[in-house]
Amino acid sequence: MIRRRHGLLLVAPLGLVLAGFFIAPVLMLVPTSFGEYVPGAGIAKGVWTLENYARIITDDYYREVIWRTLGLGLAVTAACLVLGYPLAYLIARGPERWRVPLILLVIFPMMLNLVVRSFGWIALLANRGLVNNLLMQLGVIATPLKLMFNMTGLMIGLTHIYLPFMVLMLVAAIRNVPRDVEAAAATLGSTRIHVFASVTLPLSAPGILAGSILVFVLTVSALVTPRMLGGPTYKVMATLIYDEYMQLLDWPSGSALSFALTAITLAIIWLSGRVARRWAGQP
Amino acid sequence: MRQMLRYATAIALAGSGIATGARAEELVVGAFGGSFADNVKACHVAAFEKATGATVSLKLGNSSQFAAAVRATGGKPDMDIVYIDNSLAAQIHGEKLAETIDRSKLKNAADVIPSAWGKDDAYVVAMVSATALVYNPKLVKTPPTSWLDIADPAFAGKYAIGDITGTSGLHYFLALNRIKGGTLENVDPGIEAIKPIAKGSVVLYTQADQLLSLFEREEIAIAPWYPDRAGVAMDKGLSLAVAYPKEGAVGILPAVIIPKGTPRTALALQFLDQILSAEGQGCFSERAYIGAVNTKVKLSDKVAKIVPNGESLQQAWFIDPEVIARNSAGWTRRWQREVAR
Numbered sequence: 001m002i003r004r005r006h007g008l009l010l011v012a013p014l015g016l017v018l019a020g021f022f023i024a025p026v027l028m029l030v031p032t033s034f035g036e037y038v039p040g041a042g043i044a045k046g047v048w049t050l051e052n053y054a055r056i057i058t059d060d061y062y063r064e065v066i067w068r069t070l071g072l073g074l075a076v077t078a079a080c081l082v083l084g085y086p087l088a089y090l091i092a093r094g095p096e097r098w099r100v101p102l103i104l105l106v107i108f109p110m111m112l113n114l115v116v117r118s119f120g121w122i123a124l125l126a127n128r129g130l131v132n133n134l135l136m137q138l139g140v141i142a143t144p145l146k147l148m149f150n151m152t153g154l155m156i157g158l159t160h161i162y163l164p165f166m167v168l169m170l171v172a173a174i175r176n177v178p179r180d181v182e183a184a185a186a187t188l189g190s191t192r193i194h195v196f197a198s199v200t201l202p203l204s205a206p207g208i209l210a211g212s213i214l215v216f217v218l219t220v221s222a223l224v225t226p227r228m229l230g231g232p233t234y235k236v237m238a239t240l241i242y243d244e245y246m247q248l249l250d251w252p253s254g255s256a257l258s259f260a261l262t263a264i265t266l267a268i269i270w271l272s273g274r275v276a277r278r279w280a281g282q283p
Numbered sequence: 284m285r286q287m288l289r290y291a292t293a294i295a296l297a298g299s300g301i302a303t304g305a306r307a308e309e310l311v312v313g314a315f316g317g318s319f320a321d322n323v324k325a326c327h328v329a330a331f332e333k334a335t336g337a338t339v340s341l342k343l344g345n346s347s348q349f350a351a352a353v354r355a356t357g358g359k360p361d362m363d364i365v366y367i368d369n370s371l372a373a374q375i376h377g378e379k380l381a382e383t384i385d386r387s388k389l390k391n392a393a394d395v396i397p398s399a400w401g402k403d404d405a406y407v408v409a410m411v412s413a414t415a416l417v418y419n420p421k422l423v424k425t426p427p428t429s430w431l432d433i434a435d436p437a438f439a440g441k442y443a444i445g446d447i448t449g450t451s452g453l454h455y456f457l458a459l460n461r462i463k464g465g466t467l468e469n470v471d472p473g474i475e476a477i478k479p480i481a482k483g484s485v486v487l488y489t490q491a492d493q494l495l496s497l498f499e500r501e502e503i504a505i506a507p508w509y510p511d512r513a514g515v516a517m518d519k520g521l522s523l524a525v526a527y528p529k530e531g532a533v534g535i536l537p538a539v540i541i542p543k544g545t546p547r548t549a550l551a552l553q554f555l556d557q558i559l560s561a562e563g564q565g566c567f568s569e570r571a572y573i574g575a576v577n578t579k580v581k582l583s584d585k586v587a588k589i590v591p592n593g594e595s596l597q598q599a600w601f602i603d604p605e606v607i608a609r610n611s612a613g614w615t616r617r618w619q620r621e622v623a624r
Binding site: 037039040041042061064127128149231232233235243245246247248249250251 | 374
């Protein structure tokens, strides 16, 4: 066991970096989020208001964007889990010689810049993109399918980009499930499906939880891909916050929205942690 | 170990000393990217570096990014002189973050049209362009004459308009609003009129050059766009033509500001002098298809056909940048909620 003092020393470097370059700037935004922005004149001096927070709740446009962001986060997480679990299972339990090539295949897309990958999806999904052109030439459809600037485009792009994170988390978790326990369940007469559902799956819950939290947080805070595939008509919270800051120059409103996003995300992480612990049979 | 540390510190100090020594002669210029930056280098930077011996480093971005950067670094700017749209220049002036430009220090100030000077001399307009109609003459046989032609059923599914966060999107919206009887105080008619047009637009473009591929693949035949971008695209072989609507194009006035607090005001003013000089202006006009503010500049016929000048310039609508600065956030919010939703 690492002693408490040593533990503190071990996290100190990261802690200091986080405190200096993350927590301090974020705290500096707190006063801004209670400020008032006067177009043409800037942030009013000495004015304090709750307006920026109140608007997030009262304005149905903001509410729509928040629900959309959370829905997207959950949908992408679920898609990554469904697509990633079988793959992770194969990597963890499949033939030894497949493991390295498969992991490389999973990691490979991450070596490409995010912008390039998102741009690739534009080339595929645009009105005259590869997918639509192919379908039209085959005579399957007459007018291009709308694959961009909506939920479809964002789901496809984000699932592709965040799948590796989920798979890598799951591989580690599934490998940690002791084969003895599975073997014990099998000798007691469980079918293979039952062993998987009642032993392997619950025991890999920590991995599922970690992967899901990672993918969820990355999805709801993603900026580049939603900007490129969602465009100006299909906004999520990150793109909305970017616009408030960079286009409208309304920093108070942007800061309030950022804190709302952080609070919502933390609440969901806390909640899912509790649910997952219960499922894995821990108090 | 201690010795090594001392040695490292000495090197670091010496290094930073050399670095600041070099920076004293380096002017940081905020400019728009793409061909704009190339033209800035060719027409403004090269002559300035030759004349002063200073070096220029370009920081690329768009107008609202620059406005955000000037505010974030308030008083200690990381740019010495910035190209910026005049409405955002007015915004920066409203936040009292722009240095007053001392005309007496500029050799070329007298040749510049008086209307180019911004309120309190906080900024100066450096070039004249417009949002006009750009079309593909291979697909459009009779040139469009009105902003309303975009909504012509003949162009259904064959046009694109800009998002309001881009200049052309804002301008088209305001032009339509004015035709439909709206004013800058009341944009309800414009919102109503543009809703169906935005719905039918192939895309709401956010980057000017997004239209290049759309025109090239003949996905669109017409769009409210910039004559300067169209001119450059035509030089590259694209089939395009510019039409100035009879209701008047909407003027675009890229301006220049010197952010308050820069230690290199004198050098920045020298750079500004180069921007405003007849050579600097003429060079930029010919390369970028953009109108000049220096009265001594003579445009070639090729450029005069495309840039706003003569009648098209007189008819153009130059919207008060202060009004845009005050209202654009509100208009954008309405657009997000009622048009682009």
